[in-house]
Amino acid sequence: MLKLDNKTALVTGASQGIGEAIAKLLALQGARVVVAARNEEKLKSLAAYIDAGGGCARPLALDVSQPETFNERLKSLPADFGEIDILVNNAGITADNLLARMSLDDWERVLRTNLTGAFALSKEVIRGMMKRRWGRIVNVSSVVGMMGNAGQANYAASKAGLIGFTKSLARELGSRNITVNVVAPGYIETAMTESLPEASREALTGSIALKRLGTVDDVAAAVLFLASEEAGYITGHALNVSGGLYI
Numbered sequence: 682m683l684k685l686d687n688k689t690a691l692v693t694g695a696s697q698g699i700g701e702a703i704a705k706l707l708a709l710q711g712a713r714v715v716v717a718a719r720n721e722e723k724l725k726s727l728a729a730y731i732d733a734g735g736g737c738a739r740p741l742a743l744d745v746s747q748p749e750t751f752n753e754r755l756k757s758l759p760a761d762f763g764e765i766d767i768l769v770n771n772a773g774i775t776a777d778n779l780l781a782r783m784s785l786d787d788w789e790r791v792l793r794t795n796l797t798g799a800f801a802l803s804k805e806v807i808r809g810m811m812k813r814r815w816g817r818i819v820n821v822s823s824v825v826g827m828m829g830n831a832g833q834a835n836y837a838a839s840k841a842g843l844i845g846f847t848k849s850l851a852r853e854l855g856s857r858n859i860t861v862n863v864v865a866p867g868y869i870e871t872a873m874t875e876s877l878p879e880a881s882r883e884a885l886t887g888s889i890a891l892k893r894l895g896t897v898d899d900v901a902a903a904v905l906f907l908a909s910e911e912a913g914y915i916t917g918h919a920l921n922v923s924g925g926l927y928i
């Protein structure tokens with residue numbers, strides 16, 4: 682079940698956190714994995730870790746906020762990694778502030794990385810998927826894109842945008858046997874959440890039905906499922922992995 686043999690996956694934001702866990706799990710299930718982000722050193726050690734465990738990975742230095750570089754960066758991959766079957770748009774940033782204090786630059790930076798990056802990279806890889814009549818795109822959004830969050834207007838807009846983007850693309854690409862879905866994590870234990878003060882962490886945990894923060898592996902499991910053959914009749918769906926923070 683959920684084997685990805687003979688598939689090539691590209692995971693953005695794979696240098697740490699949720700993306701790293703997704704890359705490791707997809708590789709464990711048999712996929713060749715291109716691990717992409719800006720920090721090439723971290724990517725090289727992740728690829729070496731995956732290879733040493735019997736998997737198959739290649740690092741790819743890629744800044745998702747620079748779409749004009751995508752074509753050339755993808756062409757730099759070895760031929761057996763060049764045809765992307767599974768794209769996981771996971772790279773994301775925050776630049777939180779109340780709207781009154783949010784700069785246009787913070788707004789545009791977050792939208793460009795979280796939303797425009799996913800648009801442009803999807804555009805780059807769908808040609809091959811359409812030709813092969815098989816593809817999986819999984820966009821990592823956030824429950825914040827559904828609930829909103831004070832101080833995160835830019836981030837919430839980018840994550841809500843990803844959901845609309847996903848649903849539209851699912852309708853465009855369904856006839857080519859390409860599915861497009863969202864995984865929307867709640868609060869996950871990562872660098873993004875470790876700076877939370879203890880009191881906020883307790884209040885937060887109280888509002889989660891399962892009474893704990895999620896793990897990167899909780900999110901990776903959902904991505905694996907949506908990337909698998911077995912999820913072939915699911916498209917345009919937003920799967921919350923929030924422990925019941927948002928129901």
Ligand SMILES: NC(=O)c1ccc[n+]([C@@H]2O[C@H](COP(=O)([O-])OP(=O)(O)OC[C@H]3O[C@@H](n4cnc5c(N)ncnc54)[C@H](OP(=O)(O)O)[C@@H]3O)[C@@H](O)[C@H]2O)c1
Pocket residue numbers: 693694695696697698699700717718719720721743744745746771772773774794821822823824865866867868869870871872873874
């Ligand atoms: N943690 C949570 O609680 C949570 C909840 C809901 C949704 N999410 C979403 O899940 C995703 C992963 O979050 P995380 O917690 O793992 O975050 P993280 O630990 O901060 O990691 C973010 C990843 O994105 C990459 N990245 C950032 N800007 C990039 C750019 N311009 N080009 C390429 N890669 C870039 C970073 O790598 P480099 O710095 O090496 O480029 C890093 O690998 C994000 O989309 C986030 O919004 C997280």
